[in-house]
């Protein structure tokens with residue numbers, strides 16, 4: 001079950017900083033007893049950090065790599081992105097004992113688990129995309145004793161493999177229930193299948209060789225955009241139902257292939273072009289805003305009015321700005337984060353939402 005609660009930042013002390021690879025760190029937070037319920041999370045979720053970098057406030061999301069079964073542990077992994085403002089500051093400067101502003105956990109990159117099930121979970125990860133997958137993998141193997149997990153994990157070379165040792169340990173612990181296949185761009189394996197990028201063809205070959213049983217399957221993909229597009233294509237060609245395919249994006253897609261993968265619209269065909277009266281419900285209080293249909297998104301209008309509404313990416317890939325439309329019509333420009341069910345239930349990404357009727361009511365408290 002995904003916990004529902006108001007998205008809020010809390011100051012958390014950094015309990016541990018571990019240099020995992022030359023460009024990635026694993027950060028553990030100390031969660032005071034009074035905040036345990038606020039920071040309860042589900043395998044696959046993320047937290048958002050609020051940082052000041054060169055005087056500028058930045059919000060960045062990082063997936064949780066620990067399992068909710070590891071009591072009182074909340075760890076994330078941050079990989080430095082070339083010229084990345086937040087990730088460079090974190091990887092270079094973060095030390096044990098420092099304090100960070102951390103938002104309560106969120107995200108849909110997960111699936112319900114059931115100890116009676118016997119299933120095959122299959123994940124494709126690359127680079128920092130391993131972070132949520134590790135949480136899912138550890139939780140699945142401990143919660144569903146009859147299920148198995150296969151991980152295809154792409155990296156440039158062995159030194160850059162985040163959680164290499166942890167995965168080895170888990171293989172020893174879980175035996176044949178866990179298979180891990182490393183695919184290295186600069187690899188020199190005798191078997192060419194394990195060298196190079198994960199193309200559509202390579203994904204098909206990997207699946208054809210290692211995922212051949214008749215068990216029910218859930219697929220998870222997280223990594224660079226092109227890899228996700230390639231693997232999705234391979235799975236679609238195999239006839240995998242979208243319901244069992246879980247995708248987590250770390251950045252807004254730039255390729256047409258990725259864009260066509262997702263549902264952009266909230267279903268409104270209304271032609272309203274005036275200025276809407278928008279009631280925002282936030283933290284139990286009601287605020288009336290005037291938002292032109294062709295103007296800023298609801299989130300930006302709310303921030304400009306001084307409301308402390310939750311957000312992170314502003315690019316439709318996390319779901320930090322999620323809220324529910326209680327009345328009126330709206331349209332989302334993009335959506336890479338909400339499920340079809342959530343959209344059908346009236347949820348929107350407010351960073352992408354524009355009014356399409358004269359009266360709209362949006363509730364952030366039903367996150």
Ligand SMILES: Cc1cc2nc3c(=O)[nH]c(=O)nc-3n(C[C@H](O)[C@H](O)[C@H](O)COP(=O)(O)OP(=O)(O)OC[C@H]3O[C@@H](n4cnc5c(N)ncnc54)[C@H](O)[C@@H]3O)c2cc1C
Nearest residue numbers: 060061062063077078079083084085086087128131250318
């Ligand atoms: C739901 C979610 C979960 C995430 N989980 C993780 C995680 O577990 N670990 C992690 O390290 N990151 C994760 N990210 C990405 C993270 O939030 C930041 O985007 C990343 O750290 C880069 O921020 P920055 O400020 O350093 O880079 P910026 O200063 O924002 O960007 C610098 C340049 O790098 C490009 N860029 C930004 N992000 C990436 C990227 N991921 N890969 C390649 N190029 C990029 C930008 O387009 C820009 O050109 C996640 C993002 C989302 C939305």
Ligand code: FES
Nearest residue numbers: 312313314316351
């Ligand atoms: S702030 Fe990330 S989807 Fe809106």
